[in-house]
Amino acid sequence: MNTLFHNALKRTPQAVPPIWFMRQAGRYHKHYQGMRANHSFDQLCKRAELAAEVARGPVAEFDFDVSILFSDILYPLEALGMGLEYTDHGPQLGFKLTPETIGTLGGVEEAVKFMHFQKEAVQATRAVLPSNKSLIGFVGGPWTLFVYAVEGSHAGSLIQSKKLAPMFPQFLEKMYPLLKENIRLQLEGGVEIVMIFDTAAGEVSPLFFQEWIQPVLARLSQDYPGKIGYYSKGTQAVFFNDAFKALPWAGQGFDHRNYLPDCFNIQNKGFVQGNFDQSLLFMDEADFKKAMHTYLAPMKNMSKEQRAGWVSGLGHGVLPKTPEKNVKLFVDTVREVLS
Template sequence: MNPLFKNALQRTPQAVPPIWFMRQAGRYHKHYQGLRAQNSFEDLCKKPELAAQVALGPVAEFDFDVSILFSDILFPLEALGMGLAYTDHGPQLSFKLNPETIGNLGPVDKAVEFMGFQKEAMMATRAVLPSNKSLIGFVGGPWTLFVYAVEGSHAGSLIQSKTLINLFPKFLEKMYPLLKENIKLQFEGGAEVVMVFDTAAGEVSPLFFKEFIQPVLAKIAQDYPGKIGYYSKGTQPVFFNKEFVSLPWAGQGFDHRCYIPDSFAVQNKGFVQGNFDQSLLFLDDADFKKALDTFLAPMKEMTPAQRAGWVCGLGHGVLPKTPEKNVKLFVDTVRKELS
């Protein structure tokens, strides 16, 4: 385990935070592009030795403190029989979920068996990672997976998903036990923490979040106390009530719409991850350095005790075509400015 990440999990004060980016192994990186030119995306995820090489690439080049399983949140939908193809127009399911098709979802036990490749990929990644680097896993949030199943994407106002919300409990009859076992597989493979990525959560109201999304998240957190992290895109602190914060989370990620110094009070235990605006990595050298200095200024004003738990990163994932030199400059600058 990375000592800086371990300190963040325990909220042990430290000057320099661990650094990891969501999607740090992806399309912006020449290492990934080289592997992708010779292999399909599915093979990069499902062949353990390839997934390990993709995950290792950015850690080796940019010296991130934490590596994350290279995979995709949609595979549980494929595992339940919805089909999945990665096309030039994005991922495509073989059918959309509705009251007529929900009966087509397959058995959970076979779906769990299908997901075994993630355990193998985790083991292969741990085998090639330096021992002083941490490794985390991830699954999609149940709501986000429901949205993909119903809409085929998570873009827009999610009208279909919201109007079919009465279908969500029936979807969870299959998806919840699958995710629970999927998370277990990742832990068995060597994950130190498993993140729940809820990219569609920011498209609902706080009341909708509390009524429909929070209860199943609570079950996941309680199933693996202190081992599950949560990240939701587009949400605000008002979403995270006392009941949510009191759950035994390992920590929480916040996107760039949130003010990171205030997020330590929102999530008062474990790590707080984020949250430089990933689009600003496209700035030219002088403006990028200025934007990064602006981001770091309030963190430098805090004492190590006040910012204990911080895992420095982006608001969301690294975008395609992000300049690699700015990824490197980000990592080096954070460590230099805060040491």
């Protein structure tokens, strides 16, 4: 395990934060590209030794403090019989979820068996990681998975998903127990926490979030107290009411639309992860360094006690074609400025 990361989980004050990025093992990285040239994305996820090597690569090269299971949030949909193919145009499901097709979803027991490849990938990843690096897992947010099932993506206004929101509880009859067991598998495999990635949550209103999305998040966090982190794209402080804050989260990630120092009040326990704008990694070096110092200045002005729990990272995941030199420069700059 990584000492800096576990200090963040406990909100132990420290000068230098741990660093990890969403999608740090992905298309921007030559290590990944080399493996992808010889294997399909599906193979990289489902063959444990390949998933482990993809996850190990960026930790070895950029010295991130935390590694993340290499996989995809959509596999539970495949596990329930929706079909899934990764194409040059993105992931394609076999059919879209409608009131007519929802009855064709498969059984939870078989779906859980299908998801065992993630536990095996976690075990293989832990075996190849240095002992001083932490390992976390993830699942897709229930609402985000519903959106993908209904829309085929999470782009646009989500008209169909919102129109069919009354069908969400029926979807959860299968998806909730599957996610609960999927989290268990990853924890048994050796991850220290499991993140819920809810990339479609910011496309709804705060009231919709609290009515439809928060109740199932509450159940998952209470199933595994202190073991579940939450990240949602596009959400603001107003989304997270006192009941949400009171849940036994391991921590919360915030995208770049939030002012990072304020996030320590939104999430008052565990870690606060974020939240440099990932698009700024494409800047020329001189401009990028200025942007980094702008990002770090308010954090440096906080005391170690005030920023206890911070996990430095991006607002969202690393984008394709991101210059590797700026990824390395990010890691080095955080440690240099704050040490």
